[in-house]
Amino acid sequence: MAHKKVIRNGRVIDPSQGIDRLADVLIEDGKIVEVTNAPLESIAEDHEVIDASGLVVSPGFVDLHTHLRDPGFEWKETIESGTKAAARGGFTTVCAMPNTDPCQDSAAVIEDVTRRSLTGAAVRVLPIGAITKGRHGKVLSPMGELAEVGAIGFSDDGDPVSDANIMRQALTYATGLGLPIINHAEVHSLVHGGVMNEGPVATRLGLPPVPASAEAVMIARDIELAALTGGRLHVPHVSTAAGVELVRAAKSRGLDVTAEVTPHHLTLDDTWVYGLHGEVPDAVPAVAYDTNTKVNPPLRSVADVAAVRAALADGTIDIIATDHAPHAATDKVCTYDEAAHGINVLETAFGQVMQLVHQDLISLSDLIDPLTAAPARILGRNFGTLAAGSNADIALLDIDSEWTVSADDFASLSRNTPLEGVQLKGRVVETLFAGESVWRSDRLEQPAS
Numbered sequence: 277m278a279h280k281k282v283i284r285n286g287r288v289i290d291p292s293q294g295i296d297r298l299a300d301v302l303i304e305d306g307k308i309v310e311v312t313n314a315p316l317e318s319i320a321e322d323h324e325v326i327d328a329s330g331l332v333v334s335p336g337f338v339d340l341h342t343h344l345r346d347p348g349f350e351w352k353e354t355i356e357s358g359t360k361a362a363a364r365g366g367f368t369t370v371c372a373m374p375n376t377d378p379c380q381d382s383a384a385v386i387e388d389v390t391r392r393s394l395t396g397a398a399v400r401v402l403p404i405g406a407i408t409k410g411r412h413g414k415v416l417s418p419m420g421e422l423a424e425v426g427a428i429g430f431s432d433d434g435d436p437v438s439d440a441n442i443m444r445q446a447l448t449y450a451t452g453l454g455l456p457i458i459n460h461a462e463v464h465s466l467v468h469g470g471v472m473n474e475g476p477v478a479t480r481l482g483l484p485p486v487p488a489s490a491e492a493v494m495i496a497r498d499i500e501l502a503a504l505t506g507g508r509l510h511v512p513h514v515s516t517a518a519g520v521e522l523v524r525a526a527k528s529r530g531l532d533v534t535a536e537v538t539p540h541h542l543t544l545d546d547t548w549v550y551g552l553h554g555e556v557p558d559a560v561p562a563v564a565y566d567t568n569t570k571v572n573p574p575l576r577s578v579a580d581v582a583a584v585r586a587a588l589a590d591g592t593i594d595i596i597a598t599d600h601a602p603h604a605a606t607d608k609v610c611t612y613d614e615a616a617h618g619i620n621v622l623e624t625a626f627g628q629v630m631q632l633v634h635q636d637l638i639s640l641s642d643l644i645d646p647l648t649a650a651p652a653r654i655l656g657r658n659f660g661t662l663a664a665g666s667n668a669d670i671a672l673l674d675i676d677s678e679w680t681v682s683a684d685d686f687a688s689l690s691r692n693t694p695l696e697g698v699q700l701k702g703r704v705v706e707t708l709f710a711g712e713s714v715w716r717s718d719r720l721e722q723p724a725s
């Protein structure tokens with residue numbers, strides 16, 4: 277007998293179809309049957325009922341930028357733990373960055389990740405192939421072969437493709453394959469040993485600074501190469517006002533350029549480096565910083581945060597991607613210089629970005645679009661939608677629920693969040709992948725208060 281479910285009485289928001297209304301969602305055999313026009317009067321008895329009263333029913337989130345660390349760094353994260361973390365965060369599709377060991381620069385490694393994901397992942401894993409062999413930036417990877425076995429784009433993320441001619445070739449080949457090049461936008465020589473954003477906080481802490489131009493110069497170069505080749509350029513983790521302006525100008529030229537922003541660059545500025553949750557101390561204390569704020573690109577100035585927020589709201593930035601970058605405690609219990617770059621994001625992402633809705637900077641539907649339909653469009657895949665016939669990948673959201681971040685509760689193997697103890701407003705209550713529950717919080721079990 278067919279397995280039928282109905283999600284009842286929720287506020288269904290599906291930007292792919294322009295839906296934002298009270299409705300029921302009917303599911304059969306893991307697929308969406310329909311989003312009804314209004315909550316149904318009665319439901320046939322053969323349906324399992326999920327009561328979504330008071331909740332938002334969204335397509336499952338699609339993350340174009342996830343570091344699963346598998347193969348090679350399984351003490352930080354695995355396909356299994358990373359996708360469990362994704363499920364808790366409402367994500368039903370994650371795109372796995374290739375800076376693994378071995379890196380995803382050969383068909384064999386891509387096939388291995390795909391094969392292990394089919395049995396060991398809680399949600400869908402789509403691999404990203406390396407642009408260059410070994411991510412060394414010298415010789416192109418066999419991009420055609422990687423695409424054939426399922427790579428959804430190419431990136432050397434963690435490092436840029438510094439050689440402009442290699443980048444030109446990569447854009448040319450990827451265009452023939454219809455796939456985007458995602459180039460980590462950073463000029464190494466401008467970083468020059470810097471560890472945090474250039475500005476008064478870095479000066480006060482005596483930490484070597486990274487100028488905003490380290491990002492902007494690379495974005496500018498890549499946009500010109502996209503213009504030269506007609507290639508598809510996706511700019512990851514835009515963090516600066518200058519970067520935003522370049523993307524805006526590229527779009528107005530009609531270039532095939534898209535961009536993403538992370539939850540942390542949308543919500544945290546460089547004062548968070550002090551480790552006081554955005555408070556600025558009168559005197560620098562004995563423990564002067566929190567290494568969990570060290571990330572690449574770095575947390576930026578208040579003005580940069582305002583710029584990326586505005587760019588998301590006006591559509592200059594297309595999507596929200598997590599850049600989930602789990603690290604073990606040993607990578608962070610050290611000096612700021614020595615600490616690894618990266619923040620553990622999947623499980624806090626929704627609560628973080630909901631800040632923009634609660635502050636009336638963006639509508640809920642306009643926040644869900646860059647988490648669902650917009651990344652699916654970049655992938656050219658039928659995800660991030662509740663359209664009839666699509667996979668029943670769904671996130672149930674309580675947008676007003678307040679909760680306190682406790683990394684000990686993470687499904688991720690790592691704990692590197694600067695948000696420990698911070699209260700967020702908005703949480704993922706349940707996640708369904710292909711119609712099956714892959715995460716359910718206590719919230720649904722508790723009687724309504």
Ligand SMILES: [Zn+2]
Nearest residue numbers: 433434460512
């Ligand atoms: Zn990157």
